[in-house]
Amino acid sequence: MRVGVMGGSFNPAHEGHLHASLVALRRLGLDRVVWMVSPQNPLKSARGMAPFTDRFASASAMARHPRILVSDYETHIGTRYTADTLASLTARHPGVRFVWIMGGDNLIGFHRWDRWMRIARTMPVAVVARPGYLHRALGAKFAIRLAHARVPEGAARTLPDRSAPAWCLLHGRLHPASSTEIRAARARGLA
Ligand SMILES: Nc1ncnc2c1ncn2[C@@H]1O[C@H](COP(=O)(O)OP(=O)(O)OP(=O)(O)O)[C@@H](O)[C@H]1O
Numbered sequence: 616m617r618v619g620v621m622g623g624s625f626n627p628a629h630e631g632h633l634h635a636s637l638v639a640l641r642r643l644g645l646d647r648v649v650w651m652v653s654p655q656n657p658l659k660s661a662r663g664m665a666p667f668t669d670r671f672a673s674a675s676a677m678a679r680h681p682r683i684l685v686s687d688y689e690t691h692i693g694t695r696y697t698a699d700t701l702a703s704l705t706a707r708h709p710g711v712r713f714v715w716i717m718g719g720d721n722l723i724g725f726h727r728w729d730r731w732m733r734i735a736r737t738m739p740v741a742v743v744a745r746p747g748y749l750h751r752a753l754g755a756k757f758a759i760r761l762a763h764a765r766v767p768e769g770a771a772r773t774l775p776d777r778s779a780p781a782w783c784l785l786h787g788r789l790h791p792a793s794s795t796e797i798r799a800a801r802a803r804g805l806a
C-alpha cells in the first residue's frame with residue numbers, strides 16, 4: 616500500500632488541495648492520499664484560524680474523490696508537529712509506504728519546521744509546484760542540503776519505494792487557488 620499524507624490547515628479547503636493530491640496520486644502511483652487536518656500549524660498565527668471542526672468539515676466537503684480521505688490523526692494523538700505525526704504513522708503501519716506531500720511554498724520554509732531533518736529522514740517527500748514559488752523553492756535550504764537525495768521527475772513513480780531522504784519536485788499544470796485569497800475575498804464580501 617502506497618499512501619500520500621498531505622498535512623494542511625485547510626482554512627478553508629479549496630481546489631488547489633484537490634489538484635495537488637490528484638497530481639501526487641497519478642504521478643507517484645499512490646493508492647490513497649490522506650488529508651491530515653492540522654490542529655494548529657506551529658508557525659501560523661492562531662488569529663484568523665477557523666475552529667478545527669469547521670476546517671475538517673471544509674476538507675471533507677472538498678475531498679470528493681474515492682482515494683482521498685480526511686483525517687483528524689494529529690488531534691487524536693495530541694500533536695501539532697509533523698515530526699511526531701510521521702513517527703507515529705510509520706510506527707503504527709510498518710507495511711505502508713508513506714510519502715509526505717506538500718506544495719512548493721512549504722519547501723521554502725521547511726528548515727524552520729521542528730526537527731525538519733528528522734522529517735526528511737522519516738519518509739520521502741513529494742513537492743507539488745505552486746504558482747509563484749518555483750524559483751524560491753529551488754533555492755530553499757531543504758533543496759540545497761538534500762540536493763543529493765532529489766529524485767528526477769521522470770522517476771517520480773519510484774519515490775514511495777525509496778528510502779528517505781528522497782524527494783521529488785512535481786511540475787506540470789499549476790493551480791492558483793489559495794486559502795489566503797479565499798479568506799480575503801470573503802472579507803470583501805465576494806465569496
Ligand atoms: N494551489 C496549490 N497547489 C499546490 N499545493 C497547494 C496548493 N494549495 C495548497 N497547497 C498545499 O497544500 C498543503 C495545505 O495547504 P494549506 O491548507 O495551508 O492551504 P494554503 O492555500 O496554502 O493556505 P494559506 O493561504 O492560508 O497559507 C500545503 O502543503 C500547501 O503547499
Ligand SMILES: O=C(O)c1ccc[n+]([C@@H]2O[C@H](COP(=O)([O-])O)[C@@H](O)[C@H]2O)c1
Nearest residue numbers: 622623624653656658696697698728729
Ligand atoms: O512541525 C512543524 O514544525 C510544522 C511547521 C509548519 C507546518 N507544519 C505542517 O505542514 C502542513 C502544512 O501546513 P499549512 O498550514 O501550510 O497547511 C501542516 O500539516 C502543518 O502542521 C508543521
